[in-house]
Amino acid sequence: MNGEPMAPDALTGPLQRTNLREQVLALVRQALVSGEIRPGDIYSAAALATRLGVSSSPVREAMLTLVNEGLMEPVRNRGYRVIPMSEHDLDEVYTMRLLLEVPGTLQAAANAQPEDLTRLTVIADEIEKTAREGDVVGFLEADRRFHLGLLQLCDNRRLVDTVTAMRDQTRLYGLEALAERGVLDNSAHEHHHMLEAIARNDMDSLENLIRHHLLHVRSDWARPDSVSPAGDRRPRAGGKHDIRGTSAIEG
Template sequence: MPARVSTTDRVHSQLREEIVSGELTGGSLHSIYGLADRLNVSRTPVRDAVLRLADAGMVTIERNRGVRIRGIGVHDIREVFEARLLLEVPTAAHAARFGSDELLHQLDERVKGLTGAVQQHDEREFVRLDRELHRAIVLSAGNERLADLVESLRDTTQAYGVSTIDRSRSIREVHVEHVPIVDAIRARDADAAASLMRDHLTTTALLLMRQVAASTGEATPDAWPSRFAP
């Protein structure tokens, strides 16, 4: 792999982690020069990484000014989860109908890992495995672009540490929602897998919207997401 691509990936990963953790705060403005100096790299990989972050909705590029870290509002969360419902509910059903033995093994391993993270109360590891579990389910459709799109959508809501864990629900409660989804996929029950995934995403979205609304003063939508019901 060319060195520049490798450096871009490394810079992208570091900047994304700093945004997710809140180290780069929402609304703050940064220059490409400043970021390059701090990360001890040239400006080109920083520019490339920033473009990827902009595509994920995590930053905005302001002409002649620099890169601004985006805040997140109720509207952002609603749009992200409406997209996730349209993508992840049918792929959960697909995984139940056509998922390979290898997929079932991967999901079982992720659930075991999540259980361990719950016992250790390791939020960072829990979030990592949560993302891997969702990605594996989406990848059962054989479409990596689709999986990457879901990853980008998750990046948007995880910016600035936006999470329900230990805020609106416990890490154990989040874990409990994943287990029946995997059980339904293992049982080849497509309807149950789709319904459970829909419930999981809807619950998460409503909790996040209420959390953000509490600090921004925005209203949360009523009867969401009825227009996406089957």
Template sequence: MKQGMQGFAGTGVPDPACGAVRVPAQPTAADVDAGVGVGVGVGMGGGADRGRYGGSGAVRGEHTHSEPPLHRAGAGGEAGSGVGAGPRAAVQRSSVRGQILDALRTALVAGELRPGEVYSAPALGERFGVSATPVREAMQQLALEGAVEVVPNRGFRVVMRGARELAELAEVRALIEVPVMLRLARTVPAERWAELRPLAEATVRAASSGCPATYAESDRSFHRALLTLAGNEQLVQIAEELHRRAQWPLMGGPRARGRAELVADAAEHMALLEALIARDVDVVRSLVGEHFVGVG
């Protein structure tokens, strides 16, 4: 359960089990001068794509910063997954913005979008195989959520967050969620809690993958289902937003937790659910209290 409060370090490359869309780190100035990673399609046969992805890609004054493209499925390439994994037609136009937003959120949690780095919509659009417009719209949504900030004529910078902000998020979450969980522990019938067992088991499977992004999504789903029983949609939305923000990576923060740590957190989900089914309020209080105390 502590996973949602600790965040993930910007490790650059996630565990292969993640299946997260790849958003590689941008080359340094020295790399650009040396021609490393500039205009080369990594997942589509290397030099065969030079020029196709190596143009300026400037849209509305944004620069591409010679960002390397995403891995794509194709000749000589590495099969990826997620929105950026297939050919351009793989992204459904009717839901492209939502898919891009989901992929960017995953990349953010996985540490592929690194704090302090600037990413341009045209370059990311090339990586996903879409125009810059849906990427820009998705990034603007992330800006509203506080995950990125607009850099005029350049793109979007991933916000650099510190331990204090994480501690503040933990405090606010505790103020909201702890009283609600204790009230629900006394009022919700055991059979309603039992219906949530598949979600708790899903967090165990997600933890076993060792992928922080996969586990983060499953963790939020479990917490969302718990709070939904309160019958207050505003509460659920606010709590989910806080939870998502708490999962963003810290600048210079701790590394992404390993499989063993994720599995331990998922086990706490199971323990909490069993305590709720048994209406053991004391155990619920202990588990939920430990979840928030000392986090930061």
């Protein structure tokens, strides 16, 4: 690292001293999905641990979990590297999510109780708040809790686990640019619209909202705001939540 001060980001510590591995894993997942951790660059557990104010052990465990899930690969004596996702890969993820999330969420909606809607409304409020503030990390975390929390009501653990894995393979490199333009909150409102459709038992509207929301994921949310000279799509460096500093974080 170059030693210069860096802007606040997804990997700003210190973390709470309980469930460190889970907290680190959640933060690294968010950074991976948003493009803060960039495909092809090498990240050492020691350097990320320093940023988080924890020991290297929970960071290394989190990285190994992502290796086992096929999202990262170890680089001998250097650290870990994100495995790139091609446009075809992302198209496959989008198709899988359509096939699973649409019927799964409709089933979940049929099972939803008033207390479930109350709980999800609190999260939807949080999504809108983070969108207004341009907090991409908070937006991603709340969006994940909302959709998986709703989907769990379908009472199908395997479906939820599969969708969770598909979400982790999604790439949302365009969120930072949308947040900076102040238009991320347009998408945030959709979560309240979904809950309103569930409350009035309007499954046709709910299905349209889910499909539209997933289309964001594959189109404007996924579109990076810069393209390298070689045509490789990459997120812009140096943004509000940028964690890189250099092309590879050395330990």
